[in-house]
Amino acid sequence: MAGALKRRIGLGLLTAYGVGVMVGAGIYVLVGAVAADAGGWAPLAFLVAGIVAAPTALSYAEFSTRLPEAGGEAVFVEKGLGVGALGIVVGLAIVAAGIVSAGAVLRGGTGYLTSITGLPFEATVAVMGLALVAVAVIGVLESLALAAIFTAVELFGLGMVVFAGATAEPVVSFSAAPPVVWSGVAAGAVLAFFAFIGFEDIVNMAEEVRDPHRTLPRAILLSLLITSLLYALVSFAAVRAVPMELLAVSEQPLALVWQEARGGSAAFLSVIAVAAALNGVLAQIVMAARVLFGMGKRHGALAVFHRAHPRLGTPVLATLLVGAGVIAGALALPVADLAEVTSAILLAVFVLVNAALIAMKYKNPEAPFRVPMVVPVFGLVAALAAFGVTIGGVV
Numbered sequence: 128m129a130g131a132l133k134r135r136i137g138l139g140l141l142t143a144y145g146v147g148v149m150v151g152a153g154i155y156v157l158v159g160a161v162a163a164d165a166g167g168w169a170p171l172a173f174l175v176a177g178i179v180a181a182p183t184a185l186s187y188a189e190f191s192t193r194l195p196e197a198g199g200e201a202v203f204v205e206k207g208l209g210v211g212a213l214g215i216v217v218g219l220a221i222v223a224a225g226i227v228s229a230g231a232v233l234r235g236g237t238g239y240l241t242s243i244t245g246l247p248f249e250a251t252v253a254v255m256g257l258a259l260v261a262v263a264v265i266g267v268l269e270s271l272a273l274a275a276i277f278t279a280v281e282l283f284g285l286g287m288v289v290f291a292g293a294t295a296e297p298v299v300s301f302s303a304a305p306p307v308v309w310s311g312v313a314a315g316a317v318l319a320f321f322a323f324i325g326f327e328d329i330v331n332m333a334e335e336v337r338d339p340h341r342t343l344p345r346a347i348l349l350s351l352l353i354t355s356l357l358y359a360l361v362s363f364a365a366v367r368a369v370p371m372e373l374l375a376v377s378e379q380p381l382a383l384v385w386q387e388a389r390g391g392s393a394a395f396l397s398v399i400a401v402a403a404a405l406n407g408v409l410a411q412i413v414m415a416a417r418v419l420f421g422m423g424k425r426h427g428a429l430a431v432f433h434r435a436h437p438r439l440g441t442p443v444l445a446t447l448l449v450g451a452g453v454i455a456g457a458l459a460l461p462v463a464d465l466a467e468v469t470s471a472i473l474l475a476v477f478v479l480v481n482a483a484l485i486a487m488k489y490k491n492p493e494a495p496f497r498v499p500m501v502v503p504v505f506g507l508v509a510a511l512a513a514f515g516v517t518i519g520g521v522v
Contacts, residue, residue: 134337135335136271136332136335137337137342138345138346140268141329141332141336142349142350142353143274143275144275144332144410145325145329145349145351145354146278146354147274147275147325147407148325148410148411148414149325149326149350150322150354150406150407154357154358158374158380159375159376160318161173161318161319162315162371162374163315164314164315165308165315165316166375167301168307168311168315169362169365169366170359170362172312172316172318173316173359175319176323177323177358178509180323180351181355182481182505182506183327183480183481183509184326184351185506186480186498186502186506187327188344188496188498189498190330190487191343191344191347192340192344192494193487195336199327199417200217200218200476201218201221201418202214202425203480205217205425207480207484208479208483209486217480218418219422220475221331221415221473222415224476225328225414225418226415226449226453227456228321229407229408229412229449229457230453230457231321231469233252233404233454233456234458235404236403236404236405236407236408237251237404237457239397239400239401240401252457252458256457259405259450260412260447260453263441264436264441264446266439266441267335267441270413271413273409274409277406277409278406280402281399281406282357283399284403285360285381287385288361289361289364291364291384291388291389292361292368292384294388297368298370301368313516316513316516317467317470321467321469323355324470325350325354329343330343331417331418332417334421340495364384365380365381365384368388369384369387370387379393382394408453411453412449412453415445415449416442416449419432432444432445474513474514475514477507477510478511481503481506481510482503485503485504488500
């Protein structure tokens with residue numbers, strides 16, 4: 128049937144997808160930017176960002192069992208708050224966030240690649256972007272299998288960075304760290320939050336997951352837990368091994384950790400960073416296309432996107448449109464600007480999703496997976512506070 132997606136994904140691939148899109152969403156390129164704001168307290172900034180993300184991840188986990196549909200947040204908000212127009216706005220915002228996020232990651236990954244190959248930047252962006260769009264069109268199982276390979280490669284690279292930083296002689300800026308400046312930590316957390324983007328993408332794969340009521344919440348929580356541990360270790364290794372004045376201005380911060388800690392070339396980390404970027408971009412293209420597909424089912428104006436290729440089982444038109452936006456975004460703006468815009472959009476969506484879950488729990492407390500009411504309440508407050516900080520920084 129033209130409108131049907133194929134259920135081909137299990138817990139392992141879905142968790143790898145979540146971890147891959149989060150790790151690929153910025154840890155390889157954002158550590159330096161976070162350190163510029165938070166200084167030696169960059170690990171604390173990542174922790175704060177994780178605290179902001181955690182309750183909302185739990186809200187998503189409950190919603191994913193209540194409404195396991197490809198529209199994700201758009202469906203959650205529309206059903207929970209009973210406002211169809213708001214669901215459209217949220218869905219389009221998620222698509223925009225996916226496009227901008229993938230553009231940021233594609234730009235960062237291309238920077239790593241061109242630094243070791245000397246290839247022209249614009250052409251490299253276009254070729255890498257088109258190749259990933261082609262994979263996303265071919266099939267979801269193929270896309271997530273490739274993403275799992277990328278995830279394994281990038282986790283190996285992060286492990287090498289943690290090892291290098293943990294065994295290096297601590298730098299002065301780490302040994303004599305100044306007192307915590309909370310305004311700097313908050314600003315760093317806004318950027319660090321970008322590196323947690325990805326758990327919300329999992330819900331948009333609902334119509335391609337086997338046994339979604341069990342698989343979706345487990346994949347969300349597992350991927351957030353794994354990623355939080357990784358970020359804590361990696362950011363600690365970075366501030367321990369690299370002088371802050373160097374780390375804060377580096378565009379390849381994790382390669383710098385290896386160079387400072389072990390000496391010699393860090394070209395292999397640049398290659399791994401490219402794999403991480405490709406992973407993040409592919410995951411966001413797949414996600415945003417599924418949101419358009421799900422919205423097309425509910426809204427006549429977007430019905431053209433609710434079509435899957437009869438043989439490939441993928442939403443081809445939606446994927447091509449998203450891919451074009453990603454390539455354009457990567458060519459247009461710096462990584463930090465793209466990250467801040469993405470964070471602002473997603474935090475606004477997180478506020479609405481938590482509010483929708485609060486309303487739905489009042490109307491119907493029963494769900495296959497439930498969290499206490501305090502979870503979406505805290506998620507709403509935390510996301511609203513973080514949104515205010517983000518808007519202040521962007522404006």
